[in-house]
Amino acid sequence: MAAVQTPRQRIANRLAIVAVIVTTIIFLAPIYWIATTAFKPRALATTVPPTVVFQPEITPFIKLFTKRVQLTQPVDEEVYEAAPWWEKRILDGGERVLRVGDSVQLSAYPDRFLNSLIIAVTSTLLAVSMGTLTAYGFSRFRVPGEQDWLFFILSTRMLPPVVVAIPMFLMYRAVGMTDTHLGLIILYTAFNLSFVVWLMKGFIDEIPREYEEAALVDGYTRMQAFFKIVLPEAATGIAATGVFCFIIAWNEYAFALMLTNRDAQTAPPFIPAQVGSGLTDWTTIAAGTFLFLLPVAIFTFLLRNHLLRGMSFGAIRK
Amino acid sequence: MTHIELRDVQKFFGEVQVIKDMNLVIEDNEFIVMLGPSGCGKTTTLRAVAGLETIDEGDILIDGKVVQHLKAADRDIAFVFQSFSLYPHMTVYENIAFPLRATGQSRAEIDRAVRQVADVLRIAPLLKRRPSALSGGDMQRVAIGRALVRSPKALLMDEPIGALDAKLREEMRTEIKRLHMQQGSTTVYVTHDQVEAMALADRIVIMNEGVLQQVGSPDEVYLHPANLFVAQFVGSPVMNIAEAQVAEADSEARVVMPGAAEGFVFPRNLLGRLEAGGAKGDGLALGIRPEGVLVERERREGYLPVEAHIIEPLGSHDIIDLQVGTQMLRARTKAGFVPRPGEKVWVRIDPAQAHFFDVESGRSLGVRL
Numbered sequence: 001m002a003a004v005q006t007p008r009q010r011i012a013n014r015l016a017i018v019a020v021i022v023t024t025i026i027f028l029a030p031i032y033w034i035a036t037t038a039f040k041p042r043a044l045a046t047t048v049p050p051t052v053v054f055q056p057e058i059t060p061f062i063k064l065f066t067k068r069v070q071l072t073q074p075v076d077e078e079v080y081e082a083a084p085w086w087e088k089r090i091l092d093g094g095e096r097v098l099r100v101g102d103s104v105q106l107s108a109y110p111d112r113f114l115n116s117l118i119i120a121v122t123s124t125l126l127a128v129s130m131g132t133l134t135a136y137g138f139s140r141f142r143v144p145g146e147q148d149w150l151f152f153i154l155s156t157r158m159l160p161p162v163v164v165a166i167p168m169f170l171m172y173r174a175v176g177m178t179d180t181h182l183g184l185i186i187l188y189t190a191f192n193l194s195f196v197v198w199l200m201k202g203f204i205d206e207i208p209r210e211y212e213e214a215a216l217v218d219g220y221t222r223m224q225a226f227f228k229i230v231l232p233e234a235a236t237g238i239a240a241t242g243v244f245c246f247i248i249a250w251n252e253y254a255f256a257l258m259l260t261n262r263d264a265q266t267a268p269p270f271i272p273a274q275v276g277s278g279l280t281d282w283t284t285i286a287a288g289t290f291l292f293l294l295p296v297a298i299f300t301f302l303l304r305n306h307l308l309r310g311m312s313f314g315a316i317r318k
Numbered sequence: 319m320t321h322i323e324l325r326d327v328q329k330f331f332g333e334v335q336v337i338k339d340m341n342l343v344i345e346d347n348e349f350i351v352m353l354g355p356s357g358c359g360k361t362t363t364l365r366a367v368a369g370l371e372t373i374d375e376g377d378i379l380i381d382g383k384v385v386q387h388l389k390a391a392d393r394d395i396a397f398v399f400q401s402f403s404l405y406p407h408m409t410v411y412e413n414i415a416f417p418l419r420a421t422g423q424s425r426a427e428i429d430r431a432v433r434q435v436a437d438v439l440r441i442a443p444l445l446k447r448r449p450s451a452l453s454g455g456d457m458q459r460v461a462i463g464r465a466l467v468r469s470p471k472a473l474l475m476d477e478p479i480g481a482l483d484a485k486l487r488e489e490m491r492t493e494i495k496r497l498h499m500q501q502g503s504t505t506v507y508v509t510h511d512q513v514e515a516m517a518l519a520d521r522i523v524i525m526n527e528g529v530l531q532q533v534g535s536p537d538e539v540y541l542h543p544a545n546l547f548v549a550q551f552v553g554s555p556v557m558n559i560a561e562a563q564v565a566e567a568d569s570e571a572r573v574v575m576p577g578a579a580e581g582f583v584f585p586r587n588l589l590g591r592l593e594a595g596g597a598k599g600d601g602l603a604l605g606i607r608p609e610g611v612l613v614e615r616e617r618r619e620g621y622l623p624v625e626a627h628i629i630e631p632l633g634s635h636d637i638i639d640l641q642v643g644t645q646m647l648r649a650r651t652k653a654g655f656v657p658r659p660g661e662k663v664w665v666r667i668d669p670a671q672a673h674f675f676d677v678e679s680g681r682s683l684g685v686r687l
Contacts, residue, residue, distance in 0.1 A: 210403035213370050216390040217397040218464070219420035232407040 037286035123188035131196025203237030327376035396465035577643030595683030610671030621664035
């Protein structure tokens with residue numbers, strides 16, 4: 001049956017829709033800005049008023065992936081003619097691609113990107129698996145001082161992490177873990193662990209104990225019951241928690257900046273360092289940022305149904 | 319052959335003792351119903367037998383073997399939960415096959431067993447569905463199927479039909495009975511519904527506040543309740559209980575209810591029986607089920623005149639509240655027997671259906687006339 005709306009309700013609905021559209025535009029504007037800047041010719045990136053219509057090009061991405069030096073004098077006509085199409089764009093910009101022998105020197109971006117991926121994925125896996133087991137323990141067993149433990153775990157998130165940046169740096173330096181993958185993995189796992197324990201405890205509390213008890217009576221061990229019954233039932237919660245952890249680790253800037261500089265450096269501190277010689281090359285930064293946003297965007301998009309359920313979980317009593 | 323025994327079982331939740339000195343022997347193929355109000359310890363007892371709850375003292379024996387230290391998985395017992403707890407991420411087929419997968423049987427054997435159980439329970443067409451797509455009754459059948467599929471030593475059921483609506487509950491009750499008659503496995507069934515208990519049980523175990531009150535066939539607990547608790551818990555409508563004085567009068571005994579001018583007529587040998595049962599002079603309670611209160615429209619010898627207060631027409635019969643002294647006595651009559659409230663009627667108590675209890679201890683004096 002179609003719901004009958006009073007004129008008043010109809011106006012309220014329209015207003016709500018307008019508000020949603022406006023909010024969406026506000027949230028999407030920076031992303032639109034980064035995406036378009038990544039494809040702009042450098043000269044158009046900083047015009048006032050902003051350029052909206054332009055011929056997109058991929059020069060910023062070519063720059064992002066290559067090592068370059070500034071040309072001190074114009075290139076020879078012959079060399080220019082012999083260069084591949086993509087190199088001409090660099091030469092047009094007054095720069096030259098660095099080569100060793102015949103091979104083009106790649107920039108550090110792919111490495112930094114890979115570092116980000118390794119560190120974020122590993123720390124997410126660790127935090128989610130350890131946190132889920134911990135949450136299961138708190139949810140199902142009588143733990144002496146349970147409330148105090150849980151509060152203690154939560155309290156690790158009550159301080160802005162940057163407050164402990166200096167002691168953290170000194171500790172890392174003392175044990176020789178600065179600029180290591182393991183260092184950042186441990187750090188991000190520790191950050192996310194309390195968050196995972198709390199979120200997953202909520203999810204597991206919602207799974208009736210009787211499912212496991214049924215499995216226990218049916219001839220399975222507690223561990224088997226956990227893996228065969230609790231994990232599949234908690235999949236939604238795990239997915240939602242995993243996405244949050246991944247985003248936190250992926251986007252972390254301050255500690256990555258302080259604790260890494262080369263080998264284990266992640267993309268966030270690297271991207272803004274892409275300053276072209278002379279002045280900030282916004283198009284290359286935008287290109288780096290744009291690529292950096294993609295994994296999270298894809299990941300979130302794939303898991304969007306789980307995420308929605310995850311965020312509203314427990315909000316409605318059935 | 320399965321034989322379950324509980325010996326001096328004690329269980330505490332913190333300070334609260336939920337099972338007190340529980341002693342019970344369950345015979346092979348017996349259908350035992352544990353009956354009691356919520357919080358009486360019946361579910362805890364059942365879970366302790368299954369291995370889902372530890373006990374603090376005493377022994378639980380299955381086939382003569384002490385099992386309280388064994389894990390649930392090693393006791394070879396099946397459990398049906400009130401919530402059915404079918405695994406939502408598995409189909410009906412997978413749910414039923416789940417216990418067999420733990421035993422490492424071959425696919426073909428599992429398949430055969432699942433299909434056989436599905437046939438018995440008439441759920442074969444549902445095997446590919448998910449639990450969320452099932453009706454309450456079918457969910458219950460699947461839960462029972464999952465319990466029966468590996469032919470456990472005993473089947474434990476915790477209010478298995480408590481979550482269903484009244485009509486379905488009646489249907490499933492019959493089905494559980496049919497299944498037990500067909501399969502004949504030792505079954506322990508927990509409920510707070512005395513009708514269910516009466517309908518299903520070979521023997522009923524009645525518990526209150528962690529203490530076993532009476533064990534007996536449905537007839538025994540109905541006709542000869544061991545104490546006031548059982549008397550009032552079993553039977554609907556509830557048994558009338560009234561403090562009473564017994565007086566001697568010529569060739570008969572008279573049972574006088576508080577505030578009443580006259581007493582009900584009883585045979586004279588009541589006095590001797592009461593004494594034999596250990597009755598003290600006062601502190602005596604009379605118990606009589608509504609069908610033991612005989613009502614007449616006309617004056618009759620040995621009947622007392624009273625006024626009908628409230629009439630509850632229930633279709634097949636009426637329940638009538640009669641004022642006797644300061645006490646209300648509920649009687650069961652044919653439908654429409656007393657046309658309207660306020661009518662004067664004549665009542666008598668059927669001595670053969672009367673029970674006498676010691677008020678202080680609640681114990682039945684075992685008087686049978």
